Amino acid sequence: MGRDCPAGMKHPARGEDCPEGGACPPGREPYAAAPGGDMNPLTCWARRAANAAAIAITLATSLAAPAQAAPPPAELFFKDADIIEAVLSPSGRRLAITSAKGATRVGLVVIDMGPGGQMQRLAQFSDGDVFQVRWVNDERLIFGVTDLSEGSGRPQGAPGLFSVATDGKPMRQWVRRMGKPFISNGGDDRILDWNHFVLRVPAPQPGQPNEEVLIAEYGLGEVHTLTPLWLNTRTGRTRSVSFDQPRNTVGWLTDENAEPRVAITMEKGRRGAWWRAPGSKDWVQLYDADQFKLPFQPVSVDNAGNLYVTRTEGPHRLHVLTRYDFAAQAPEPKPLVVTPGFDFSGELLSEGSRTALGVRVQVDGEATVWFDDAMKALQQQADRLLPGAVNRISCRRCGQPDMVALVRSSSDRDPGRLLYYQAKPAEGEKPWTSLGRMRPDVKPEQMATMELARVPARDGLELPVWVTRSPNAKGPLPAVVLVHGGPWIRGGTWRWHPMAQFLASRGYVVIEPEFRGSTGYGDTHFKAGFKQWGQAMQDDVADALRWAQQQGLASDKACIAGASYGGYSTLMGLARDGDLYRCGVAWIAVTDLDLLLRGSWWVRDDTTSLARQYALPEMIGDPDKDAALIAAHSPVKLAARIKAPVLLAFGEDDRRVPLAHGKRMREALQAAGNDPVWVTYPGEGHGFAVIKNRVDFAQRLEAFLARHLQP
Template identity: 60%
Template sequence: MPTLRCLAACLAAVALHAAAAPPPPEAFFSDPDIGEAVLSPSGKRLAITSAKGAKRVGLIVMDLAPGGKIDRVVQSAGSDVVQVRWVNQDRLVFSLTDLGEASGSSRKAPGLFAVNADGSRLRMLVRQTSNFITTDSSHPDGLNWNHRLMMIPEPLPGESNDRVLLAEMGAVQGAYAESPVWINVNTGATRSYTSAVPGNSYHWVVDDRGDVRATLTLQNDRIQAHWLPPGRADWVKLYDTPVLDEPFQIEGVAGDGSLYVSHVPKGSAYRVLARYDAQAKAPMDPPLVRVPGFDFDGHLIKEGGVVLGVRTAADSEATVWLDERMKKFQSQVDQLLSGRLNSISCRRCGHPDMVAVVRSYSDHDPGKLWLYQAKPAEGENRWRALGRIREAVDPDQMAGLDLHIVKARDGRDVPVWVTRPDGAKGPLPAVVLVHGGPWVRGVIWQWNAWGQFLASRGYVVIEPEFRGSTGYGDEHFRAGFKQWGQTMQDDVTDALHWARKQGLASDKACIMGASYGGYATLMGLAKDPDLYRCGVAWVAVSDLELMVQGSWWVRDDLRLSRRLTTPEVIGDATKDAAMLAANSPIKLAARMKAPLLLAHGSEDIRVPLAHGTRMRDALAAVGRAPEWINYVGEAHGFTKTENRMDFARRVEIFLAKHLNP
């Protein structure tokens, strides 16, 4: 039996733990301490982006030899370093942007720069709309801002590389088009891509040498795929179809010119990865990678033109190594860092002198970086800890994330993700968090900022992958066509009902989301007014007629999608007018009873501000004015640091007021 002193101390410890404040919003929504980590071609240097110790994200280069220097190569007072790549062992390219600027600002366009690993010979290659950094006087100007980095060629053994391939972006029939151009990272000299390619190409697939092997073109609102097979000088047309009927998608090309494609095999529900058979004019069978229960959604892992493996997504990230040496190394890493996902990037992959960076992470932990050197210097260990992705996040304070398969009211299987505080007893107030898109996948098993933020405030977070979501089979995706506000919305509702039956969620719930998720929030409040105590919608679609038909008076970026996909996936402005009106939130304001937090960005051209003001006014007209926020300068998402934190705090206060966690 404990003494009174021991008992008092134990009770005090329990009370202190119970009263401990959850981590602040900055722990979840600030920029990570380590962003990118990229090995040099030889594996002797490591480039890292980080804002640690500075106000902006800078570029740091580590010499990985014992006692090697750590240099802050680029640090700007008004911009952030992103998209770092090595051109050769001594020179890198990177982009500069302003991560602290509102997303709708014209300053957002990134520039492209080159710099030596020691910080010398800084040169602008592509101009920004505003300059943040002084370039060398020998070449103060670069190419226009509408150039992006396409790829960096991998030289043959004994060669050195000093050029990168850019894509000059334009327009073809209202769609983005790309024209490749080479640029020398030392001199800034450019050279047009001279090889003959099909006209009107808007997407290029190149091999590791920078040679174009496949393209996509757009003609008469149809997509054509073209391939240049190995050993041939003439292009082969692979298909010519409507946008939504492509028989396969080109995923990449190996050094020998062989083509890798993803497709849904006949009689199958899920997308797989396969090599393309030139003689059969079809993807090979059996496929190279099949992910049971999920679509293939990933990329090839290559070195020296050889495909070593494939990285894709199942319930979590999955790496399928085709190289036996890397398969063995992955197994060793997973045993050493058990209970976590371990994502490997490497140089000299699988060789006796391999160097690798491992990001080891979980649903509780954004991750930690480890360096592995197969041949360390004498007296050094093979493994070295590089640092944590987010130092402010304590994994012990985070929540578990689990995937469940739920039966919707019509019998469809709907994947539902649940984030729930560890050790929680009994039902908790619920937040139904609906992903945007909607034609995307919402969640993968890893640390997720919004889910963890809400769970840290005492909620169980329900995230349904409603029909129309991608990644769970082509039929699940197409089942969402013309179902906005209908069976897509029923899936969201049914996920909450399921969570209550399972004892996970109490009878107190709010719904929230952005973009399409904001639309689903508004429709949830209208279709099930007694189910939710509140709603939080940001950058939300509220007027389906405006979205589908457009307006001369409202600027948006949906002209091409209205022509190619909107009539089929959302609805035809004329033929489906009644359906669209019946599921347009601005026409259903009188049904909404619960309080609403409504936020928009003034410069949004994906879901223009008019959606927000029309919804606000419709609710005010029926006596239910929402809590309204207009973030000036922001576009389709809030990127300015002070806006991100302000919105998170508003959400926290709003939910606490109506859910009393």
């Protein structure tokens, strides 16, 4: 039982009480709210980032464990989870789950959570997998269907939109799947074309059963505009919204009732934001600014008509959450939520309430601070039952005496488990019930730990670095420097990551730097990466490895690996810092910067002309004005400097980074006398979707690294 059945719970299969749990492990800190302010700034979080020395001491002095006969197979890390989505109905009496367990495709199952409740399979397709499940009301769900059985690069089309009732009535289709036949609606041919998708489902209101959802029509021009309308999921009828929208609207922000309140516009490299107050049909412009110089960013709207935005402050220009002051026409100067060391990234938790009940943020890991006393108490109870984990609560009738909740508990070593809570359980029932694990084959005790350090780059910039390593390892290990893609994203969060865990299970320490240009650590860190591909961004990657070696975490045996931009960085690392790396693995990698920035009549890709005109020249370089800079940092032109063995892998139908990038790099390496290991996957695009391809690539990666690192 153990980990599957926390203390104080009733095991659903065996019926007996669960044993007492252990204490919170070292390094785990509770989050807390500091006094002052309407929402109380966060002063600490779920797992405070450890400093470099603490990580080094903890990892380097761990006792060695008995060697395993063999590490877990690659399939364990890269197959789909048994439970993918889990969503409570508005009443909390039913739970919708998507899973392929016992089937060849992901289907939709609904479980009655009452005593003796039944399980009912409501949707299963032979040519697709169910995803993006939402409850419209307690009797009806909507969902889309996607088909990745032939790879991520084949034209999968839009997912369509289906509805199904819990009473067993026939499933209905309201939006067509691109390239797929229409499922008959019993003589009713009312259906929308494939370029419609759901924006939001209104929050449930007592005594007001909902039937409608807000959808949007996706424009197919150069600017992909979004036009909202309402769809009745019982009849298929649509109705227009009650307002005219601003020109070139590409995004919407709604309140809890799914009423559009903020429109985001894009035109010629400029972004605008417009506000529509409750009860009004008119739009007021909040700003019109260069896309890289926004004064603030709208985040959320509550049903009281408050607009919440993020703005930057401090030397690192970190994003903080505040209200927008309509009288002053500016964000309020006093922040509501600050996350020291991180940009605010999260959501206000209203759960149907008029105002926020709490806030969920992403710092090193996820943390939730509740303002409601009953929700605070429930979070504390969940954290006591499941110590050392992130325990995300989704509730119905939140904070009320009869509330119910779904808790997903996960950590860096545990992909997650589900628990069901009832404030007023039925007679003979306990408040907590264990529902099962997302990936039951994964044994948390066999997984590696993940920690975040802050180290200085060579120019003094603070560099966040993730370290994943077996807690039983002793001394320096062979290292894999894993470079994230993007590059303008945040690379890591404290959770279970399949690739890092797979590499750690093979005896490596995995070093993942949040190099400059990464988001989530302030605008200063983000914009320090502009026009620094292959330069300071690459120095950060090398500095992260050298730090790990100095701290006794990594040995002098190291390889570099990554996908997309990470693949570009892999090749540039081999060309610039060949003394650091014994090999490199680059998959779906950018190799030719000129091809990326200019495009080609002969190479089909999905980079828009607007991106090439307004964004990429500023972020990477202008193909004409910065031609020398681009040529000097394009891997395909530096192949002669790459001496280490290289593995190249590509999807044959990739439109983000077309196969031409791979072919040109392969030919350049061959001409330089360094014939790379080469593999391509038919049907795959920018990422490998077919499980057998994921597993095949992982096995090739494992063999290649073992040949050159010998852990």
